[in-house]
Amino acid sequence: MLSSYLESVRTGFAAFVGVGALVLLPVIALHYYRFGRVEPRRAVVLYGLLAYGLVALALIFLPFPTASRVCSGEDMLSTTPFQWVTDMRHNMAAYGRSGPGAVVTSTAFIQQAFNVALFVPLGVVLRKSYGRGAFAVIVIGLGVSLAVEVVQYSGNLGAYPCPYRIADVDDLISNTTGSLLGWMIAPVAMVIPAVPHRDASTAPPGTVTVPRRLLGGVVDFLLLVVVAHLIFQDNRWWVVVLTVAIRIVLPSVTGGRTPGGWLLRYQVRRVDGTRANPWRIALRELLGVTGLITYVVLAPAGWWFAVDVSVLALIVLGAFVAPVFRRDQRNWPDLAADTRAVETARHSTDPRHPAPTAR
Structure with a gap:
């Protein structure tokens, strides 16, 4: 029995890895549409529920039998509550067993304990993450369990001519009990985060999101490639000079706007909304995009692979991954330089449109 459970767990987890990868970009897009960011606690709970759901479904429905092995004529519906207790007593009597040890090691007891444990995570998440009452x-819990039993009794919604697992009222009782038990122990489940309210999840007004800044960076990069190729024949030193001109010199002159920022209507300012001086812009860029391009262009051939990977991972993680989860969308270079990207339309001396401030 244990080996079949472990095999189902492995199958469910493998399905989670595949499905999780498929829904990653849609989840990010949905979060940005709703909140202007990816709220990490919401993402953790969502993926946790996805993993739990797929593993639970695998445990409930796998392994699938061949069609020829179903429709044996056995009654596949049990409507007698606590029938498992009677079955356990008959089994113990048939084998001359008695006592607590015999009870807890009996197949009927283990099966019901498993059904209880299967729904404990559901109760924990519903209370700890979503604040649901008992x-x-x-x-x-009862509704989910009932849906499972209906699917089983219908032969997986008609996929089989007959059900291959018994639809049992005891399963409803055990599953619902597991949900309630999960609700009771939820306060001590420290690893389960609480999902914050929408207001605490949403990025502040005027925040320039990572996808918007990425699109602006793509515009700058395309301009850099075109000019470097047409005018300077891809000379690597001129590539660096052009990068510095586009990403540092030009923003220092125009008040924090690159060509991509001008097109996407955002600029780099200090956190308090005042103009960022050239030193802050230079620090921000050398720790971010400009530093990455300079390293890629000027790093000698055959340089240590580990160093290349480390530099790439550090800059990509700090500049593009970490800000996805922050409310203000500031990346590590922004934090070091005390800067942030703000909407150009919102930066105004008009008191009706004050510059956004950090929260």
């Missing part, structure tokens, strides 16, 4: 958890 009644709501009971109703949801």
Whole structure:
């Protein structure tokens, strides 16, 4: 029995890895549409529920039998509550077993304990992450369990001519009990985060999101490639000079705007909304995009692979990954230089449109 459970767990987890990769970009897009960022606690709970759901489904429905092995004529519906207790007693009597040890090692008891444990995570998440009360958890647990039993009794919604697993009222009782037990122990489940309110998840007004800055960076990069190729024949030193001109010199002159920033209507300012001086812009860029381009262009051939990977990972993580999870969308270079990207339309001396401030 244990080996079959472990095999189902492995199958469910493998499905989670595949499905998780497929829904990663849609989840990021949905989060940006709703909140202007990826709220890490919401993402953790969402992926945790996805993993739990797929593993639970694998445990419930796998392995799938061949069609020829179903429809044996056995009654596949049990409507007698606590029938498992009677079955356990008959089994123990048939083998001359008695006592607590015999009870907890019996197949019927282990099966019901498994059914309880299977729904404990659901109760924990519903209370700890979403703040649901005991009644709501009971109703949801019962509803999910009932849906599973209906699918089983219908032969997986008609996929089989007959059900291959018994639809059992004891499963409803055990699953619902597991949900309630999860609700009871939820306060001590330290690894389960609470999902914050929408207001605490949403990026502040005027925040320039990472995708918007990435698109602006693509515009700058395309301009750099075209000019470097047409005028300077891809000379690597001129590539660096052009990068510095586009990403540092030009923003220092125009108040924090690169060509991509001008097109996407954002600029780099200090956190308090005042103009960022050239030194702050230079620090921000050398720790970010300009530093990365300079390293890629000027690093000698055959340089240590580990160093290349480390530099690339550090800059990409700090400049493009870390800000995805922050409310203000500031990356590590912004934090070092005390800067942030703000919408150009919002930066105004008009008191009706004050410059955004950090939160």
